[in-house]
Amino acid sequence: MKKIALFIFLLFTFCTYAQKQNNTYNSDSKLNVFIAPLPLIDVFDGSSIRLGVDFKVNRKFRAAIESGTYFSTIDAYKINPRGFIIKPEIKFKVYENDHSKQFIGIEYQYKEQSYDFKDSISVVEGVNYEMQYKINRKMNCISLKCISLQNLSEKITFEYFFGIGIRFLRSKNNLSDEENDGILDDEIHGGTQAEYQIRPIGKINTVNLIAGIRFGYKIF
Structure with missing residues (x-):
């Protein structure tokens, strides 16, 4: 809990510090289209293309929606990832000058994804084999940004943004109970911290930390 409280403190400190940022163009616009480039090279979650729109609601509020799909050009951890993601958000302006604007935002994220994964499995003692199996996941997440x-x-x-939220994950695979119990996930069999996050099944609720960047184009 102390780490979460510290993160929230840093979140609002960042917004205050961001008031000092300078550029040479007025940042106001009624409608932007944007791309989020970092998911294109995400070796942990799987490569995805993320596009969206950002629009002005009124003097204090803006809204945005981002969506994307996965493709298997990068599969360092997840094999052949497939699925989609959608992220609507509303953001409240806390500061502006002639050069920039700072916001506090609330983001909701929904994601469905399926992918293959390889593990060493031992159902009979002393007999190990490698098996590729499928994992299906659905995730709901709400975050403060x-x-x-x-x-x-x-x-x-x-x-650019960062934030903290709560993630509700529902995950299942096509292994039998005996095969799940027989997964060999220790360091001797190549287990990594990344794989520990990808493999679990069931109902998993955790704290979610987010950060990212977007490049936009003003329509008007």
């Missing part, structure tokens, strides 16, 4: 919207030119925007 601190956001800074800057400008790179008259038309190009740059947004």
Whole structure:
């Protein structure tokens, strides 16, 4: 709990510090389209393309929705990931000047994903074998974000953010109970911390930390 409290404190400290950011273009716009580039090279969750729109609601509020799909160009941990993700958000302006705007945002995320995974399994003592099996996951997450919207030119925007939330994960695989109990996930059999996050099944509720960037284009 102390770590969570510290993270929330840093979240609001960042928003205060961000008031000092400077660019040379007015950041106001009624409608932007954007791309989130970091998921394209995400070797942990799987490579995905994320596009979205950001629009002005009124003087204090903006809203956005981001969606994407997975493709298997990078499968360092998850094999052949497939699925989709959608992330609507609403953000409240806490500061602005002629160069930039800072927001506090609430984001909801829903994700469905399936992928293959390989493990060493021992059902009979002393007999080990490698097996590739399928995992299916559904995730709901709600997060509090601190956001800074800057400008790179008259038309190009740059947004960066980080936040904290709660993640509700439901996961299952196609292994039998005996095969699940027989998974060999220790260091001797190549178990890694990343794999410990990818493999678990059942109902898993955890704290979720987020961070990212977006490049946008002003439509008007």
